Amino acid sequence: MLRPIGFITSCYREKFGTPRQGALVPRSPARLRISPEFIPEQSLEGLEEFSHLWLFFEFHQNTNKEFRAKIHPPRLQGKTIGVFATRSPHRPNPIGLTLTRLVGVQGDTLHLEGVDLVNGTPVLDIKPYIPACDRPTRPRIGWVDRHSVSRLEVVFTPAALADLRRLVPAGQRRRVRSLIADSLAHDPRNPRDRAQLRPDRGFAFFVLHYDVHFRIRAGCAVISSLVPADEAARRRSPLAVGLL
Amino acid sequence: MLRPIGFITSCYREKFGTPRQGALVPRSPARLRISPEFIPEQSLEGLEEFSHLWLFFEFHQNTNKEFRAKIHPPRLQGKTIGVFATRSPHRPNPIGLTLTRLVGVQGDTLHLEGVDLVNGTPVLDIKPYIPACDRPTRPRIGWVDRHSVSRLEVVFTPAALADLRRLVPAGQRRRVRSLIADSLAHDPRNPRDRAQLRPDRGFAFFVLHYDVHFRIRAGCAVISSLVPADEAARRRSPLAVGLL
Numbered sequence: 200m201l202r203p204i205g206f207i208t209s210c211y212r213e214k215f216g217t218p219r220q221g222a223l224v225p226r227s228p229a230r231l232r233i234s235p236e237f238i239p240e241q242s243l244e245g246l247e248e249f250s251h252l253w254l255f256f257e258f259h260q261n262t263n264k265e266f267r268a269k270i271h272p273p274r275l276q277g278k279t280i281g282v283f284a285t286r287s288p289h290r291p292n293p294i295g296l297t298l299t300r301l302v303g304v305q306g307d308t309l310h311l312e313g314v315d316l317v318n319g320t321p322v323l324d325i326k327p328y329i330p331a332c333d334r335p336t337r338p339r340i341g342w343v344d345r346h347s348v349s350r351l352e353v354v355f356t357p358a359a360l361a362d363l364r365r366l367v368p369a370g371q372r373r374r375v376r377s378l379i380a381d382s383l384a385h386d387p388r389n390p391r392d393r394a395q396l397r398p399d400r401g402f403a404f405f406v407l408h409y410d411v412h413f414r415i416r417a418g419c420a421v422i423s424s425l426v427p428a429d430e431a432a433r434r435r436s437p438l439a440v441g442l443l
Numbered sequence: 444m445l446r447p448i449g450f451i452t453s454c455y456r457e458k459f460g461t462p463r464q465g466a467l468v469p470r471s472p473a474r475l476r477i478s479p480e481f482i483p484e485q486s487l488e489g490l491e492e493f494s495h496l497w498l499f500f501e502f503h504q505n506t507n508k509e510f511r512a513k514i515h516p517p518r519l520q521g522k523t524i525g526v527f528a529t530r531s532p533h534r535p536n537p538i539g540l541t542l543t544r545l546v547g548v549q550g551d552t553l554h555l556e557g558v559d560l561v562n563g564t565p566v567l568d569i570k571p572y573i574p575a576c577d578r579p580t581r582p583r584i585g586w587v588d589r590h591s592v593s594r595l596e597v598v599f600t601p602a603a604l605a606d607l608r609r610l611v612p613a614g615q616r617r618r619v620r621s622l623i624a625d626s627l628a629h630d631p632r633n634p635r636d637r638a639q640l641r642p643d644r645g646f647a648f649f650v651l652h653y654d655v656h657f658r659i660r661a662g663c664a665v666i667s668s669l670v671p672a673d674e675a676a677r678r679r680s681p682l683a684v685g686l687l
Binding site for chain 2: 201202204220221222233236237238241242243244245246247248249250251253255266268269280281282283284285286290291292294296297298300323324325326327328329330331332333334335337338339340341342343
């Protein structure tokens with residue numbers, strides 16, 4: 200039986216728009232609070248000296264419960280490959296691994312950056328990153344190397360910039376803007392979903408306390424507006440308050 | 444519920460003498476056979492192009508089932524530290540992570556090197572090593588950096604060398620010898636176990652098909668003999684046959 204040691208508080212609330220790797224959005228903020236039963240005042244001792252951690256987590260939003268031996272990674276644009284040659288969330292055991300930067304430890308809470316996890320993700324373990332165990336010499340990386348992911352240009356319309364000024368406190372604007380830009384630069388669309396690829400299709404994704412509306416055309420994500428998340432949405436992710 | 448995707452065939456049969464990290468014994472051979480229900484002919488497709496893999500496995504030999512917030516890592520020689528600042532096997536969720544070199548894929552079987560797992564370890568997942576996700580820039584590694592592990596000198600007595608010549612086929616002798624030397628150089632003793640630290644204490648550890656007898660004195664492991672594992676032991680790890 201697996202027991203979560205805590206749950207992630209993240210600026211991302213939905214799978215759509217959450218970066219596929221933490222390294223893609225290195226400044227994305229998150230928190231992890233360790234449950235009292237795991238005695239954080241003792242079990243976290245010494246952790247603050249490490250700059251990077253592995254988080255083991257549960258892919259708790261997987262809807263497909265059947266095993267699939269082959270996967271369509273977004274990078275392969277429709278081609279398939281064996282699941283064990285991918286980092287896909289659809290795996291026989293729904294356990295994810297992500298490397299994250301530790302900004303600091305405050306009591307029972309870790310302050311993290313570069314997190315590709317949805318708000319509320321159950322965390323199963325923390326292990327310190329140790330180069331002697333974790334860094335191979337001269338790795339070969341197969342198909343990942345041959346299929347680069349193209350980045351989108353991200354543009355804010357004047358209306359979106361006005362929303363940003365109106366909604367976001369002055370001291371956080373620059374950070375929120377680059378968080379949105381970095382999150383969208385990696386094209387959140389599923390390349391196998393034709394409806395998503397239509398150029399007139401409007402999208403919204405939720406980050407921090409905002410719904411970000413955008414369209415994607417010719418390699419460019421155009422952000423048309425930021426809308427404060429409604430009360431119901433805020434209640435669903437109350438912990439995201441104060442993340443920046 | 445976690446389901447093993449396969450089980451490790453390793454040259455190590457017991458926790459004692461199994462390296463604490465795969466990187467310590469980079470040539471230690473192992474195999475992993477994927478169970479038919481995970482359709483290896485499909486699920487392994489593309490994996491052969493990667494040089495390094497993460498194995499997720501179960502710490503199935505843990506006897507202590509209670510959560511302990513603080514740990515005595517061998518490196519700290521009796522001092523304690525928070526479990527989440529260590530790679531100790533005694534964790535709230537008994538899931539291990541190890542980086543291993545992929546030598547090749549043959550049907551349903553992976554040939555591996557640099558494996559710190561005991562024969563029969565249940566494997567839960569394979570993920571390819573991808574530097575963009577897995578390699579941080581300028582990591583800080585806290586207490587691990589300040590407490591180096593001293594290496595033992597490893598010496599074969601003439602009697603042990605005679606055993607090696609008698610028991611091990613000529614083509615494998617050099618490899619078996621360095622496998623034994625690398626495995627013992629990292630001092631398999633528990634620094635908190637006084638009985639183990641007595642200089643007259645004799646030890647044996649099992650590797651491949653042999654029991655290796657040795658003593659440790661003044662920073663030196665002296666190997667006195669190699670004994671073929673008895674029939675019962677061979678039956679307990681029949682798969683280790685043909686690993687080299």
